[in-house]
Amino acid sequence: MTTSAATAQDLPWHELRPRRSIGSSLWxxxxxxxxxxxxxxxCLLLILVAIFAPLLAPHPPDQVAFPRLQSPSLSxxxxxxxxxxxxxxxxxxxxxxxxxxxxxxxxxxxxxxxLLGILSGYLGGWVDLLVSRLLDVVIGMPPLIFAIFMLTVxxxxxTNVSMTIAIIYMxxxxxxxxxxxxxxxxxxxxxxAQAVGNTPPAIMWRHVLPNVFAPxxxxxxxxxxxxxxxxxxxxFLGLGIATDAQPSWGKMLQDSRxxxxxxxxxxxxxxGAISIAVLAFNLFGDALRDVLDPRLRGAA
Amino acid sequence: MAQYIVKRLLFAIxxxxxxxxxxxSAVRVIPGDVCSTVLGSQPDDPKQCxxxxxxxxxxxxxxxxxxxxxxxxxxxxxxxxxxxxxxxxGEIRDRVPLTIELTILATGFAMLIAIPIGVISAVKQxxxxxxxxxxxxxxxxxxxxxxxxxMLVVYPAKWWAYSTPSxxxxxxxxxxxxxxxxxxxxFALGLALSASLARVTRSSMLEVLRQDFVRTARAKGLNERxxxxxxxxxxxxxxxxxxxxxxxxxxxxxxxxxxxxFSLPGLGTLTIESVLRxxxxxVQGIVLFFATVLIAVNLIVDLSYAWFDPRIRxx
Numbered sequence: 326m327t328t329s330a331a332t333a334q335d336l337p338w339h340e341l342r343p344r345r346s347i348g349s350s351l352w353x354x355x356x357x358x359x360x361x362x363x364x365x366x367x368c369l370l371l372i373l374v375a376i377f378a379p380l381l382a383p384h385p386p387d388q389v390a391f392p393r394l395q396s397p398s399l400s401x402x403x404x405x406x407x408x409x410x411x412x413x414x415x416x417x418x419x420x421x422x423x424x425x426x427x428x429x430x431x432x433x434x435x436x437x438x439x440l441l442g443i444l445s446g447y448l449g450g451w452v453d454l455l456v457s458r459l460l461d462v463v464i465g466m467p468p469l470i471f472a473i474f475m476l477t478v479x480x481x482x483x484t485n486v487s488m489t490i491a492i493i494y495m496x497x498x499x500x501x502x503x504x505x506x507x508x509x510x511x512x513x514x515x516x517x518a519q520a521v522g523n524t525p526p527a528i529m530w531r532h533v534l535p536n537v538f539a540p541x542x543x544x545x546x547x548x549x550x551x552x553x554x555x556x557x558x559x560x561f562l563g564l565g566i567a568t569d570a571q572p573s574w575g576k577m578l579q580d581s582r583x584x585x586x587x588x589x590x591x592x593x594x595x596x597g598a599i600s601i602a603v604l605a606f607n608l609f610g611d612a613l614r615d616v617l618d619p620r621l622r623g624a625a
Numbered sequence: 626m627a628q629y630i631v632k633r634l635l636f637a638i639x640x641x642x643x644x645x646x647x648x649x650s651a652v653r654v655i656p657g658d659v660c661s662t663v664l665g666s667q668p669d670d671p672k673q674c675x676x677x678x679x680x681x682x683x684x685x686x687x688x689x690x691x692x693x694x695x696x697x698x699x700x701x702x703x704x705x706x707x708x709x710x711x712x713x714x715g716e717i718r719d720r721v722p723l724t725i726e727l728t729i730l731a732t733g734f735a736m737l738i739a740i741p742i743g744v745i746s747a748v749k750q751x752x753x754x755x756x757x758x759x760x761x762x763x764x765x766x767x768x769x770x771x772x773x774x775x776m777l778v779v780y781p782a783k784w785w786a787y788s789t790p791s792x793x794x795x796x797x798x799x800x801x802x803x804x805x806x807x808x809x810x811x812f813a814l815g816l817a818l819s820a821s822l823a824r825v826t827r828s829s830m831l832e833v834l835r836q837d838f839v840r841t842a843r844a845k846g847l848n849e850r851x852x853x854x855x856x857x858x859x860x861x862x863x864x865x866x867x868x869x870x871x872x873x874x875x876x877x878x879x880x881x882x883x884x885x886x887f888s889l890p891g892l893g894t895l896t897i898e899s900v901l902r903x904x905x906x907x908v909q910g911i912v913l914f915f916a917t918v919l920i921a922v923n924l925i926v927d928l929s930y931a932w933f934d935p936r937i938r939x940x
Contacts, residue, residue: 469878596772
């Protein structure tokens with residue numbers, strides 16, 4: 326964009342401030358928040374493991390070919406289970422359901438929640454009233470009970486499980502976005518945009534959304550951990566989508582119930598996997614909140 | 626105040642009606658299943674289904690069914706379970722004491738753990754204890770309650786051959802046995818709640834400790850203990866109580882999981898049983914019951930603010 330001949334006058338205003346490269350800003354944040362940076366690396370590794378799970382797992386997750394209930398060893402780092410399968414491979418493949426459902430659910434919750442939050446915050450009036458009451462209805466049902474109910478009535482598949490979890494987390498997003506919108510709605514640049522004749526949808530899209538983006542990202546990142554926990558609880562109760570060929574951590578824990586006492590690794594490993602994944606996303610979300618929007622401390 | 630209570634009560638009723646409408650219509654999305662559930666197999670003769678629909682009132686238009694159902698529900702009649710033919714409300718009433726006790730004990734554990742941690746963290750802000758306690762609470766938030774529950778079943782049994790007495794004894798029958806049956810699941814349930822409560826206690830305490838009246842209290846020469854506990858803590862409790870109201874629903878979900886792990890015959894296990902039996906009448910009754918309690922708790926939480934902060938006057 327800029328050439329060597331350009332002077333300060335020729336530059337558009339947003340080019341005047343010297344830009345930090347993305348790499349150097351990341352490094353700066355990582356030094357400020359070392360725990361968050363480590364958590365981010367763990368999150369990234371988990372995502373890579375989930376994507377490349379079939380390549381990384383040494384055995385197919387449903388291959389029944391090993392001695393029963395072997396404790397962890399070199400050939401089976403996490404031991405084998407009561408159904409003659411390799412626990413290491415199953416743990417790796419399980420990350421797909423947990424992270425897949427977690428991310429899809431949070432994506433849906435964020436998209437719908439942000440839309441409702443912006444609409445009700447910016448338009449106010451009856452839209453606000455309607456949206457707020459709708460959120461009250463969703464919050465009126467205990468989350469896990471609601472999920473159990475939905476997955477009893479509707480078929481259990483990836484979409485329905487993700488949508489159910491999304492509905493649980495959507496009100497939080499909507500409420501936080503709404504309150505952020507209320508605080509920017511009366512600022513001068515919005516007034517200016519209205520004065521030059523922009524339509525409300527254009528203002529919401531081009532001026533309101535970019536200015537409430539930080540809280541949206543922060544809430545989403547904090548919700549991923551919770552969504553993973555919810556999926557695990559549903560799988561544990563037998564209401565998830567896991568099968569023998571596509572297990573999940575919650576289901577692994579439930580399946581090993583008869584051998585919990587005999588084989589310590591059968592309860593430690595799936596539970597530990599859930600905890601590490603959730604902890605990594607929680608710590609990452611926490612650090613992201615401190616960097617992007619410290620006002621949200623305690624809000625989500 | 627009275628006006629505020631009436632307004633909140635009306636809102637609560639509207640929300641409850643909306644929840645019941647949702648639950649009612651969702652259950653009716655799958656009409657054919659009811660018949661095969663009652664029969665236990667696919668019907669051989671469509672006539673059979675007609676008879677069953679008639680018996681259950683399913684031949685009426687949906688709005689009529691809804692009004693009739695809600696009319697009965699108001700008098701405490703949630704209909705009969707499809708399979709066991711037992712009275713759904715009676716079933717809920719039998720199971721609910723355990724779940725209530727579990728919830729109360731879990732809240733007690735959570736408060737016992739959370740409030741000291743939150744207060745210490747706030748008083749020692751940015752010191753070593755604060756960092757440690759903050760890390761511990763975020764770690765607790767990440768550990769699933771059902772995993773902790775699992776551990777509390779497995780390891781005491783493995784190491785000391787100890788397990789909590791099975792089943793449920795009424796509190797007034799044998800108080801000690803009753804508490805022994807419930808303290809482990811209550812602990813597992815309370816731990817996750819304590820993490821978020823501790824975090825909110827900390828941030829709320831930090832805010833209150835900076836206020837003028839705390840400085841005045843110190844200037845009067847009160848010792849630090851009195852200032853923190855008598856003056857600051859009470860004023861820091863409002864966000865904590867709010868969060869408790871919001872988390873109450875999560876607590877209910879937790880009872881389902883922990884009752885299942887510890888094989889306790891509470892409302893949670895009833896939920897799972899009726900889900901597995903596809904008994905929609907029962908599921909519908911239970912969900913409505915849970916929603917009613919949750920909405921009531923949040924109403925009470927809202928109204929309790931005035932007690933914590935007498936300056937709040939509802940106008």
